Amino acid sequence: MAKSTKLILAIDTSCDETAAAVTKGVKILSNIIASQTQIHKKYGGVEPLMAKREHQRLIDPVVGKSLEQAGVSIEEIDAIAVTQGPGLAIALEIGVDKAKRLAKKYDKPLIAVNHMEGHLISAFAQDKDGSFGISNPEFPAIGLLVSGGHTELVLMKNFGKYELVGQTLDDAAGECFDKVARILDLDYPGGPALSKLAKKGDENAFDFPIPMKSSGDLNFSFSGLKTACLYASQELGKLSRKQKADFAASFEKSAVAHLVNKLSTAVRTYKPKMVLIGGGVINNEKLQEKIKKEMGYADTPVYVPFNNNLLTDNAAMIAVAAYYMAKRGKFVKDPSKLDRVPNLSLENS
Ligand code: KG4
Ligand code: ZN
Numbered sequence: 480m481a482k483s484t485k486l487i488l489a490i491d492t493s494c495d496e497t498a499a500a501v502t503k504g505v506k507i508l509s510n511i512i513a514s515q516t517q518i519h520k521k522y523g524g525v526e527p528l529m530a531k532r533e534h535q536r537l538i539d540p541v542v543g544k545s546l547e548q549a550g551v552s553i554e555e556i557d558a559i560a561v562t563q564g565p566g567l568a569i570a571l572e573i574g575v576d577k578a579k580r581l582a583k584k585y586d587k588p589l590i591a592v593n594h595m596e597g598h599l600i601s602a603f604a605q606d607k608d609g610s611f612g613i614s615n616p617e618f619p620a621i622g623l624l625v626s627g628g629h630t631e632l633v634l635m636k637n638f639g640k641y642e643l644v645g646q647t648l649d650d651a652a653g654e655c656f657d658k659v660a661r662i663l664d665l666d667y668p669g670g671p672a673l674s675k676l677a678k679k680g681d682e683n684a685f686d687f688p689i690p691m692k693s694s695g696d697l698n699f700s701f702s703g704l705k706t707a708c709l710y711a712s713q714e715l716g717k718l719s720r721k722q723k724a725d726f727a728a729s730f731e732k733s734a735v736a737h738l739v740n741k742l743s744t745a746v747r748t749y750k751p752k753m754v755l756i757g758g759g760v761i762n763n764e765k766l767q768e769k770i771k772k773e774m775g776y777a778d779t780p781v782y783v784p785f786n787n788n789l790l791t792d793n794a795a796m797i798a799v800a801a802y803y804m805a806k807r808g809k810f811v812k813d814p815s816k817l818d819r820v821p822n823l824s825l826e827n828s
Contacts, residue, residue, distance in 0.1 A: 484557045484588075484805035488581070489798035490542065492574030493566025493594045494628070495525045497537040500794035501549035501556070505612060505802055506605045508549035510788060510795040513537045520667045524657075527567050534573035542577065545794070553585055558810070560801030562794075563591040564823030565628070571819035582814050589811040590801040595825045596641070597796035598624045598757035599633055601789045602782035604799045611785035617752035621745050623770070625738060626758035626792075627653035627668075630699045632745045633825060635755070638803040641825045644749070645697025645741060652738060653760045655701035659708045659730050663723050673727050674763050680721075680728030685711060687733040689740070697745050704733055731765055739769045746777050754781045759791045 491498040495515040501508045515533045519525050546553060561578035564571060582589040599622040605612030621644075622633040630652045632645035650658070653670055660669020665676065687707050690700045708730055712718070718726060738760075746754065754774055761767060767783065774781045784790055804810075811817050 484802065486551060486555055486557045487560055487590075487798040487801050487805075488542070488545065488553070488556045489560040489592070489794040489801055490538075490574040490578050491562040491594065491597070491792060491794040491797045492534045492538065492570050493562045493564070494570060494792055495519055495530050496792040497534050497541050498792060498794035499542045499545035500798050501545050501551055502604075502795060502798040502802065505603055505799045506607050506609055507795045508551065508607055509545045510793055511541050511545045511548065512788060512791075512793050513541050516668060523661060523667055525567070527569055530567060531569040531573060534570055538573055538577050542581075553581065556585070556587060558588045558590055558801065558805055560590040560592050560797055562594045562597070562797050563817070564594065564820035566594055566819075566821060568819060568821040571821060575817060575819045579814055579817055589814040589817065590804050590809065591811050591817055592797045592800045592804065593823050593825055594797070595624060595629060595631065595633075596800045598626065599635065599641070599755060599825070600638070600800055600803070601757045601784040601796040602755050604784060604789055604795055606785060613782050619749060619751045620753045620755050621742070621749055621751040622755040622757065623738065623742050624758045625652045625760035627651060627657065629758065630701070630738075632697050632741060634749055634751075639807055639809070643824070643826055644745060645699065647699040647701060649700055649702040650705060652699070652701060652734060653758070655705050655734060656760065658705050662708055662712045663718070663726060670760060671762065674731060674765065676724050677727040677731040677765070680724030680726070682728040682732040684725030685729035687711070687729050689733050689736045691737065692740065697741055697748070699737065699741060701734070701737075704730070704737070731763070735763070735766045735769050738766060739773050742770060743773050743777065746774070746779055751779060754779055756781060756783055757790060757796075761790050762787055
């Protein structure tokens with residue numbers, strides 16, 4: 480059965496995006512994402528109960544649309560995949576419940592996917608003609624995963640063989656971008672607004688610290704940088720437009736330097752054959768530019784998903800992870816017992 484798993488319907492409801500996708504192997508036939516950003520905007524962050532209610536409202540139409548856009552009927556699907564964790568418990572359970580019901584009703588095998596494995600191998604996703612994506616993977620690889628909830632360095636020895644070699648000791652990178660954006664009174668979600676403003680600023684105007692510069696390990700820390708920004712803004716008082724742009728650019732410079740320093744240390748330590756990057760913060764152009772430049776010096780190829788909608792939360796990356804899991808025969812043994820695991824670790828995938 481494992482070898483014949485071609486058409487996969489995947490669902491992700493780990494946070495504030497209701498997402499469903501259909502892939503043929505790793506080729507994306509549809510990738511539907513219903514974002515709840517506008518709803519959570521007034522709370523300045525994800526409000527769990529609102530997220531649950533929205534997932535309940537959107538899950539059926541989003542799954543229906545993913546099949547329709549792929550031109551595939553549910554009967555033709557070979558396996559159903561769903562994000563089991565990590566994520567918000569009450570959000571995850573909407574997706575898990577839907578996947579279980581579909582698997583039972585249509586008698587399909589079920590695959591439980593780790594959301595972070597999805598981010599890690601999102602660059603393997605191909606468009607429907609197979610024109611983009613990684614064709615000749617070489618291992619070991621180092622993955623840098625940066626999102627609103629996670630900041631991790633993962634050593635990938637092969638599909639399913641992961642070791643977490645670095646992680647944040649406090650805030651995630653995206654969370655820090657969002658908090659500093661709030662200090663600057665920017666729109667939610669703050670990361671994109673801050674990086675847009677930073678383009679007009681002078682990155683050397685303020686001298687913010689680069690966290691854990693000589694710690695020697697592969698962990699991250701963003702709370703000190705966030706606090707330095709808070710104190711600086713309190714000292715400066717009301718900022719002019721120009722000062723705000725300078726502030727954003729200077730903060731971005733430190734945050735990017737921190738991420739790139741740690742990635743470079745990981746590459747020197749593990750000498751990977753390739754670097755994989757994923758997660759919402761990778762949308763940051765400065766970060767991508769610096770990573771590519773540094774990895775160029777290190778002579779290590781960097782792979783980024785071919786489309787930006789594969790960086791933020793989506794279900795196509797879950798389908799791609801599920802495809803490789805199916806090849807390894809990793810199906811859920813008793814689908815009726817599948818439950819969400821909000822703090823699921825990548826190392827046991
Ligand atoms: O992966 P993602 O969509 O959701 C999580 O799983 O968390 O990541 C969202 C995070 C948010 O914190 C958002 O502000 C950040 O990614 N982000 C950015 C940029 N675009 C999104 N951070 C910095 N620069 C950006 N251009
Ligand atoms: Zn995510």
